[in-house]
Amino acid sequence: MTVLRWLLGRLAAAALVAWVVATVVFFALRAAGGDPSEAILGGPGSQASEEAMARVRAEYALDEPLVVQYLLQLARTVTFQLGDSYARRRPVAELVGDQLGGTLALAALGLLLAWLLALAVATAAVRARGRVARRAVGLLRAGEVVASVTPHFWLGAVLIAVVAGGAGWLPATSSDNSLRSLLLPAVTLAVPVAGFLGQVMRDGLEEAHTAPFATTARTRGASEGWVLWRHSLRHAALPAIALSGWAFGSLLSGAVVAETLFGRPGLGRLLVDATHSRDVPLVIGVVLVIALGYVAVMTVADVLERVVDPRLRVRVEAVRTAPAGEVVA
């Protein structure tokens, strides 16, 4: 019952997302000016003939009042009839489908790298002993802050100029989904997210490390490593998992920059091109897929949190399965 209700809630959220996307995109593109019939006839300033413009306006219902156009668009969006792109004259679903894989691969590798970087930094920080190591941790903290505010376009440009153009170690352009091709754009995306996740994880680890259950475990003879991996990391991972939904959203928006910089095909570039040409159906299609993807990732993050933290499950079950030490906290 609760699972069903939860699922229905998620579906309602998805429908709400579709409605908001269709509405915001439609009116934002109209407010930005420009004529969609130009997009259909080969771009702004195309100087198409009067006859051609009239035909196009009739064909795409652009001569109808704005409200009617909006309702038509809304009806199509909530029923997932994405229609044809104005500028590319191909089905939106097909265009989005073509580019989806590349962006997902990039965002997934970006998230993975961000997690690995953040984990490495956070565990190194709590395990640091001695004065020199403590100093190094101080530097790492500053590094996290710097990383989390590093703009994607700057980092990407530096990587391209130094690693690709200057040294020639990795390609400046990134055309496929091979690791070699994905690495530079994924690092570009991962660093700011890692900076943020790292701060959250380190705080969680430090807190858990001094918590009573950790002390209890130590008194029972558990090694530092055991405490870290078996107990503390779970605590540190929770807020990081919750943030991963947000992080994935940030990676998708960062993908717009990374894909343009590295000349990668993908949803981000598709969105930029479509926005420039006022290609309403394509913009709605891309934004809808990104927004629904975000909802999906948030859902997965919710589930993961329940897997990692038994307290979030039904109480009785939690008492039965959770390790004794953790119920105290």
Place this chain on the structure above:
Amino acid sequence: MVTRLFDLPTRRGRTAAGAAALTLALAACSGGGDDTASGEGEPVDGGTLVYATGDAEPTCLDPHVGGNYPQALISTQYLEPLVGRDADGEIQPWLATDWTVRDDGLTWDLTLAEGITFTDGTPLDAEAVKVNIEHLQDPDTASSTGWLAVQKIAEVEPVDETHVRLHLSEPDSALLESLSMQWTAMQSPAGIARGMEENCAAPIGTGPFVVAGWVPQQHVILERNEDYATPGPQTENDGPAHLERIEWRFLPDPATRWAALQSGEVHVIDNPEPEAIVAAEAGGEITHIDAPRPGSVNRIELNSAQAPFDDVRVRQAFVHSADVDPGIETLYQGVATRSHSPLSSVEPMAYSDPTLFTTDLEEAERLLDEAGWSQVDDEGYRVRDGERLTVRLPVSTNQSVAAEQALFEQIQANTRRVGFEVVLTPLDLSAWYGALAAPEDGGKNDYEAVSAPYTKVGPDVLRILYHSDSTVPAPSGYFANLSQVTDPELDALLDEAARSTDPERRAELYTEVQKRVLEGYYILPLYDQQNHFLARGVTDVRTLGTVSTPTFVDARLTS
């Protein structure tokens, strides 16, 4: 493995130490590396040339549809026009070997080269020319540039296989120039008959390459036309191209294109930044091809239809205070030359008058006083009847490079010295067109000055830009006469020039036209429309004398 990486020969300077840590992480994955040898190698036959363009990716590879520069750029590789134009601007035979025009200027006879076929085997005959021109004129094709070019052709009459007669509605002295452009290039009638969707994906022409595949946002694959037999006027090779294949990539970021060229991932890039051109010019293995576009120059148009630029004295004051020379020199680092003409330096009929564009602040102030802008407000801007001397200059961020935008900022600072307030508004392309559009078409004419590119072969571009007919917006709301010149005498000169078939008379008329445009201070010419290419590991890349697009018929990769 890691230490070895640091021993690899690096081409341009050593990496910053800061990158070292990152390098460790990357080392494991950088297996392949690039194996392009550095230094001047021997030209070889075959191979794949990688071209990286910064121009937008076309939504359709058939330049009849729409008709913009990115389409001209790529279609040069697979479509060819009826006539060409050499480096001196002279029209030369290509698919058409000969042409005559009757005295009334209304009937043109073209002779086609014999035995030419498109790459699908369809013959290039008079019937094919008819199909092409009708395709351009068909509203369903949604042609814009090509449609304008063949607008005056009323009927195409195939006389026999190799002779075609064009009947015009009025004389058009620019006809051959129009037919030399990629936007009117010839395509296989069978290809066109497949319908727009298929023809957009892979148009069929007579060019040295054939469209073999298109992965949107990534690349177009062009393969050698083994039966190529129609070299244009500017190439040496009279058989198939040396290259086996071209991979035409879309790389929007200029720094990435430059890095890709440096690291050997690509052989040719377009739209480089001035810094990259300067670095290439400094020597080494990168060659620079400077190929200014024909037609108009890059210029600032002053909107003469509304205050304050409806007064010639105010326009003149703006021009005398703009002081653009130092800006062009520093920002473009010597890769752009100042223009004092409405036409590109590659147009044989271009007329230039530097004396009109001197910097003279005292004269500018005197002119503004005379025009009634004699008061100055608290912030130092001139006012008249409580109204500030404001110039709104919308900037299209899609069409304007960083250096040009910086130049506009310098003009803003320079003209401020005599009391102009220049308001620069960066806009994306669509919003920019919206700002220019006329009020009756939902726009607001929200500009007093604007820089708008326009490419067309030949001086007839002056008619499109300065004839009063062009102040009437197209259905889209756009009009080409952005300085909004409405001068009956200018119209008369332009009309006569368009009808005149006598080259000398035509040259006289266009000189007169340009004088009137310059002396009326309707425009502030800046420099030729920039068209630069950088190449590495490839020789004999040439650009056509029409719209300065590169052709790879003669090109060879170097080992």
